[in-house]
Amino acid sequence: MRIAVLIKQVPDTDDVKMDPERGTMIREGAGGVVNPLDLNALEAAMRIRLAGDSVTLLSMGPPNAEEALREGLSFGADRAILATDRAFAGSDSWATSKVLAAMLEKIGVPDLIIAGEKATDGETGQVGPEVAALLGVPVETRVTRLEKSGDGIEVDCTLEDGILTQRVQLPCVVTVLSDINIPSLPTLAGKKSAYLKDVETLTAESLGFGPDEVGLDVSPTRVVRIDRPEIARTAEKFFAKHEEELEAGLNRVVEILSNCGVLRGAPE
Amino acid sequence: MTVLKKPVAGEWNSGVADEIWVLGEAGADGELTAPAFELTAGARGLADALSSSVDRPHGVTVVLTLDAKTADRCGPEKLGPYGADRVLVVKSESLPFDRAACARILAHLAGTSRPAILIASASAFGRSVMPYAAALLRTGLTADCTGLSIEPGSGLLLQTRPATGGNVMATIRTPDHKPQMATVRPKTFEIPEPVTGRPVRILTPELPEELRKGTVRTVKFERFAGGEGTLQDGEVVVSGGRGLRRAEGFDLIAKLASLLGAGVGASRPAVEMKWMGYPHQVGLSGQVVSPRVYIAAGISGAVQHLAGMQTSEKIISVNRDPDAQIFGVSDVAICGDLYEVLPKLIEKIEAKIGEKGGRA
Numbered sequence: 246m247r248i249a250v251l252i253k254q255v256p257d258t259d260d261v262k263m264d265p266e267r268g269t270m271i272r273e274g275a276g277g278v279v280n281p282l283d284l285n286a287l288e289a290a291m292r293i294r295l296a297g298d299s300v301t302l303l304s305m306g307p308p309n310a311e312e313a314l315r316e317g318l319s320f321g322a323d324r325a326i327l328a329t330d331r332a333f334a335g336s337d338s339w340a341t342s343k344v345l346a347a348m349l350e351k352i353g354v355p356d357l358i359i360a361g362e363k364a365t366d367g368e369t370g371q372v373g374p375e376v377a378a379l380l381g382v383p384v385e386t387r388v389t390r391l392e393k394s395g396d397g398i399e400v401d402c403t404l405e406d407g408i409l410t411q412r413v414q415l416p417c418v419v420t421v422l423s424d425i426n427i428p429s430l431p432t433l434a435g436k437k438s439a440y441l442k443d444v445e446t447l448t449a450e451s452l453g454f455g456p457d458e459v460g461l462d463v464s465p466t467r468v469v470r471i472d473r474p475e476i477a478r479t480a481e482k483f484f485a486k487h488e489e490e491l492e493a494g495l496n497r498v499v500e501i502l503s504n505c506g507v508l509r510g511a512p513e
Numbered sequence: 514m515t516v517l518k519k520p521v522a523g524e525w526n527s528g529v530a531d532e533i534w535v536l537g538e539a540g541a542d543g544e545l546t547a548p549a550f551e552l553t554a555g556a557r558g559l560a561d562a563l564s565s566s567v568d569r570p571h572g573v574t575v576v577l578t579l580d581a582k583t584a585d586r587c588g589p590e591k592l593g594p595y596g597a598d599r600v601l602v603v604k605s606e607s608l609p610f611d612r613a614a615c616a617r618i619l620a621h622l623a624g625t626s627r628p629a630i631l632i633a634s635a636s637a638f639g640r641s642v643m644p645y646a647a648a649l650l651r652t653g654l655t656a657d658c659t660g661l662s663i664e665p666g667s668g669l670l671l672q673t674r675p676a677t678g679g680n681v682m683a684t685i686r687t688p689d690h691k692p693q694m695a696t697v698r699p700k701t702f703e704i705p706e707p708v709t710g711r712p713v714r715i716l717t718p719e720l721p722e723e724l725r726k727g728t729v730r731t732v733k734f735e736r737f738a739g740g741e742g743t744l745q746d747g748e749v750v751v752s753g754g755r756g757l758r759r760a761e762g763f764d765l766i767a768k769l770a771s772l773l774g775a776g777v778g779a780s781r782p783a784v785e786m787k788w789m790g791y792p793h794q795v796g797l798s799g800q801v802v803s804p805r806v807y808i809a810a811g812i813s814g815a816v817q818h819l820a821g822m823q824t825s826e827k828i829i830s831v832n833r834d835p836d837a838q839i840f841g842v843s844d845v846a847i848c849g850d851l852y853e854v855l856p857k858l859i860e861k862i863e864a865k866i867g868e869k870g871g872r873a
Contacts (some may be wrong), residue, residue, distance in 0.1 A: 266783040281798055288619050338644070339653060365797045365817070369656040369678075374612070378648035379846020382683075384730050386641045390793070391698065403792060405548045405638040407736035408542065410609060423784070423798065424791040447611035465653025465690040469671075472682040478828065480840050494847045495854075495861050499847065501827050505805045507749055507773050 247353070248290045250322065251360035251372070252304040253280040253343060254313035260416065274322075279313045282361025282426040285421050289318055289391050290359050299323045301352060305333060305344045311444045314373055318439035319431035325442070326352070330449040335461025342375035344459060345451045354380055356434070357398065362422050366426040370420070377418035383488075385413060389424040521804060529629050529691050531571045533560045536578075536619060536633035536642065537592070537600075538609070541736055548634035549575070549700055550595050555661065555702030557596025560671070562663040571629070575744045578608045578615040578642075580651070586838060593713030594706065602713050608812040610734070611727035616645035616687075618724050619700045624650060630670050631678060637697040643696050646751030652690040659803070665707065669693065675801055675824065698803075744776045744793050749806045752778030752795055752822070753788070756811020756832060760788040765855050766810060772862050778802065780812045796821035810851045814839030831855065836873060 257278045280286075290300045302317045302325040304310050312327035328344050336344070349355065358377075363370035370386075377384035389408075390401035397414040401424060431439075449459045457463070483494030502508055537549035539844045553575055560571035575597045579587055581604040588718040589600040595816040601622060607614050619642060623631055633639035633825045647654035659682075660673035660727050670693040676683040744750065751773065753766040763777070779789035781796055796801055796818040807825035812818060814830075814837055822828070825840045829850045830843040831842075840846040847854055 258713070261650050268737060329703065337653060338649075339648060342648060368797070368801075369644075369654075370640055371647075371654060371656055374616075374641050374644035375648040377613065378616065380643040381726065383611070384641060384645060385729075388613070388618055397526055397728075402637070403790070407735045410732040410734060411610065412730045417728075422791050423794075430786075459635035465651075466655055466672075466685050468683050468686060469686050470684040471676075472684070478844050479844055480830075480843040480848045482840065484835075485847055485854050490856065491847070491849065491854065494845065495858050496860060497845050498829050498847075499807060499861050499865055501829065502749070502773065502862065503865065505827075506621055507747070507806070508862065 246295070246298045246357060247355040248294060248298060248300045249352075249358045250283070250287050250290045250302050250317070251302060251319050251348060251358065251376070252283045252287070252302050252313055253361070253364045254278070254304065254306050254310040254368045255280045256420040257365050277313060277390035278308060279316050280361050280364040280366075282363065282421060282423060283317075284361075285360050285423050285425050287317055287322065288426045288428040289419075291321055291429075293357070293393060296302055296468055301326065301355065303345060303348050304328070305336070305341055305348075309447075311446075316431070317441050318442050318444075319435040320429070321435055324445070326445045326447060328447045328452065328473045330452040330459070331447045332454075332456050332460045335464060336459065337464035337466045338369045338371040338375060338467075340460060340464040342372050342379055343463070344378050344452065344454075345372065346379035347454070348447060349376070349380060351452060353446070354382070358416070358418045359391075360418070360420050362420040371419055380416070380418070382418060383413050384417045384418045385411060385421070386419045386420045388419050391419060391421070391425065424466055493509075514639070521589065523685040531563075531569050531626040532565070532626065532629045533571060533573050534623060534626075534628040534631040534692065535573065535575045535597075535630065536639065537575045537637060538634060538638050539579055539583070539587050541583075542736060544582070545587055545589075545591065546634070546636075547704065547826035548697075549592065550630055550704045551700065552595050552634060552697060553592050553595045553730065554705050555697070556630075559591065559630065559661060559663055560596075563668055566663055566665060566668045571663055574599040574601060574626075574628065576601045576619060576620055577812065579604050579606070580608055580610075580714065581606050589715050590713055593711050594707030594709055596708075596711075597713050600713060601718050601719065602715060604720065605725045606728045607725060607729065607731075610731045611729040612638070612641040613645055613729070614725055614727040615642045616649060618720060621645040621651035621724055622718060623692055631692040631694045634694050635698050637850075639696045643694060643720060647694050650692065650694075652692060652694055653687040654694040654696070655685045655687070657801070658695045659701055660696060660716070661697065661701070670695065693790030705764070743796070744778055744802065745799055745824050747773065747775040748804055749773045749808065749823070750778045750795070750802050750804045751775045751808045752780065752785055752811070753787075753810050754780035754812030754818075755782040756813070757783065757788065758811075765787055765852070769808070769855060769859055769862075772866070774803070775808075776804070780815075780818050809839050809843075810855060812839055813837050817868060
């Protein structure tokens with residue numbers, strides 16, 4: 246079985262500081278990391294692979310996204326390919342999916358394509374299903390269990406109100422949630438071998454795209470305005486060690502809840 | 514299986530129907546879900562705005578892709594009083610869980626009828642089917658919108674969504690592609706008073722049989738047992754974090770939540786320690802919530818969490834650390850041990866409900 250994992254490099258949100266005035270993330274200085282859910286996707290790939298199966302990592306991003314792919318390689322993936330080109334700048338989820346789908350076709354559509362359900366920066370969660378649509382294969386999203394079953398796979402998808410178990414034929418795209426596994430740590434041997442491997446690169450041209458067929462130009466969605474809603478609040482602070490302060494604080498909470506009309510009693 | 518390299522930009526603009534479409538959804542019991550009504554009403558509002566903007570009447574069509582086994586319980590005519598002019602009902606054994614089949618059907622219907630706008634709930638269903646359909650239709654899709662309106666003059670759909678972690682609101686347009694597609698968060702639109710007597714047509718479109726055929730087989734669907742509550746249900750969300758110190762701490766969170774009819778949330782560390790399931794995770798890597806009141810207990814306020822709840826109307830936090838970052842985004846901050854504070858709060862709320870004659 247040939248397996249592909251889609252990887253995105255995102256700003257490290259554990260590292261990132263908040264601008265207290267504007268309520269925005271300060272991205273400068275924050276390191277780039279593999280999108281956390283993509284590590285779950287990679288772990289899922291390493292767990293389902295059998296001897297003879299290959300795992301290829303694919304990413305679209307700036308040249309330094311190579312680091313994210315190299316990190317992925319250190320978990321034991323066989324091959325990593327980065328599509329990087331100035332022409333890709335400003336891609337929305339559709340334009341990104343177009344490039345990823347073209348990459349997958351170029352290497353020959355793998356049997357199983359695994360991705361994180363969404364990235365911590367863009368948060369659209371759309372790339373997985375869009376890639377599946379462009380390849381004409383089924384998609385399973387929010388997957389929290391992934392196993393082989395006959396010629397295909399069996400998955401559990403954690404929906405809002407329950408768990409859906411499905412069997413799907415391959416090829417198929419699967420997007421995973423963090424519940425699926427706990428990613429292992431890269432081994433020293435893995436790290437060493439990752440640095441001996443090349444991260445292959447592809448450009449718009451080598452994928453067969455003209456300059457006007459990728460990036461912002463073909464992105465159907467356009468951001469027209471950014472607003473920063475006022476979020477800074479000055480908390481009324483109450484210290485529970487002083488009984489009267491705790492009392493006042495609790496009364497304030499009850500007042501807020503009461504104003505919202507939620508103190509009607511619970512249904513039985 | 515070819516990737517179409519050129520989007521059909523502008524191609525549709527000559528033949529766009531004066532229609533706004535909604536992809537509705539039924540629950541496991543076959544009944545229409547609340548977002549189907551919210552979005553029907555929302556689409557009605559957009560259609561009316563668009564009608565006056567371009568001076569042509571616009572209609573509202575709801576598409577339902579239903580499980581043939583429970584479809585009889587759905588009652589599509591119920592959408593009429595909320596603003597639907599037509600409901601297109603598609604039934605099949607493989608629906609709605611074969612997301613690709615739903616998307617192919619939706620894209621086929623929308624590709625034939627050419628609505629100007631197509632919206633769906635930002636649910637697990639909508640967030641799978643809509644991007645798949647958008648890619649088939651080669652158009653844009655904006656995820657997780659919290660506001661939709663019609664731009665005066667252009668008549669384009671303005672799609673507002675929280676971006677970069679919920680602290681920036683981005684307004685997005687799809688200027689040259691149709692339909693303009695968006696998934697919409699629950700409760701973005703209110704369900705209005707029904708208008709009785711509005712005519713609504715229920716139609717069963719004819720479809721090429723191969724559209725229904727999928728490569729996905731549903732083995733089973735197991736609903737979560739009740740009691741725990743879901744995250745986005747209520748006007749209030751009560752969340753717990755690492756400060757609970759043990760899984761059983763969530764019993765206290767659940768007790769407070771059930772008193773308030775609130776959703777139960779959790780921070781990422783609490784989910785990572787398996788104290789709560791992932792569907793309850795609030796934050797960048799989980800759900801972004803914006804209830805009227807958010808209560809955070811034992812949550813220090815990592816950026817990744819703050820980004821998921823800071824647009825809540827009122828924020829109340831309980832934490833032992835007087836310098837906890839969560840206090841910086843709170844309206845009321847109680848510095849103390851949550852195991853001391855929460856039981857007293859529960860007591861007070863119970864007293865208050867009793868005093869109002871509610872059922873405590």
